[in-house]
Amino acid sequence: xxLVAQAANGRDAVTEFxxxxxxxxxxxxxxxxxxxIEATTRIIEEFPAARIVILTTYPGDVNASRALKSGxxxxxxxxxxxxxxxxxxxxxxxxxxxxxPEIAQDIAAHVSADDLTPRELEVLRSISTxxxxxxxxxxxxxSEDTVKGHVRNVLSKLQANDRTHAVMIAMKRGYI
Numbered sequence: 001x002x003l004v005a006q007a008a009n010g011r012d013a014v015t016e017f018x019x020x021x022x023x024x025x026x027x028x029x030x031x032x033x034x035x036x037i038e039a040t041t042r043i044i045e046e047f048p049a050a051r052i053v054i055l056t057t058y059p060g061d062v063n064a065s066r067a068l069k070s071g072x073x074x075x076x077x078x079x080x081x082x083x084x085x086x087x088x089x090x091x092x093x094x095x096x097x098x099x100x101p102e103i104a105q106d107i108a109a110h111v112s113a114d115d116l117t118p119r120e121l122e123v124l125r126s127i128s129t130x131x132x133x134x135x136x137x138x139x140x141x142x143s144e145d146t147v148k149g150h151v152r153n154v155l156s157k158l159q160a161n162d163r164t165h166a167v168m169i170a171m172k173r174g175y176i
Contacts, residue, residue: 001089010034017043017050024093027072029056029063037070044071051092055081063174064103074098106173116157116175123150125176128167 005020007013009032017025025043029036036054043050053074054067064075073092076084080100091098099107116124119140126136133151137144151163158173160166170176 008032010036010039013039014042017047021047023051024089025050025052026089027052027054029054029058029067037066037072040067040070040072051095053088053092053098058174059103059106064099064107066174068097068099075103076100077103116154120150120154120157121175123147124154124166124170127151127163128170128176 004022005016007016011033013025013027013031013036014034027036027040031039034042036056040052040054043052048071050071052072053076054064054072055076055078056063057078059077067075074088074097076088076098077100084100088098122140123136126139131139133144133147137147140147151166154160154166154170155162158166158169160169167176
């Protein structure tokens with residue numbers, strides 16, 4: 001194996017991919033200017049056969065699902081690098097997807113759950129900073145009753161007991 005390029009941000013990752021066309025790309029999820037999922041999406045649009053593995057410290061099933069939907073062939077937690085990195089690179093290079101069992105289990109556990117709508121995510125992000133329904137309504141230019149409806153939907157979809165529980169679940173799963 002040979003390292004052919006490095007990038008400090010997502011935009012540079014796309015540029016370096018175009019220049020080097022590596023057999024396997026290790027892409028960080030969190031990068032400045034453009035995150036790893038957006039960079040992966042752009043690379044896959046231009047090079048559909050690209051083989052990309054997302055590396056992250058964020059285990060959330062939502063992050064993993066988004067990465068795989070963007071075209072990534074693997075998803076690996078940085079804590080697993082020592083034991084899984086070579087195996088993952090070889091597997092992805094051979095044309096297989098590679099998702100560690102712990103991550104696959106998290107995805108499977110929530111596969112039947114409805115995804116949150118963009119507006120529900122906005123409401124959830126706003127309540128995660130401690131905003132009241134009235135403050136959320138004013139900030140999003142919607143009625144307080146509409147906010148309450150979105151909060152009810154979020155609680156139901158995340159199977160949360162209350163707003164605080166919803167925020168905790170959302171953080172664990174990678175929504176926020």
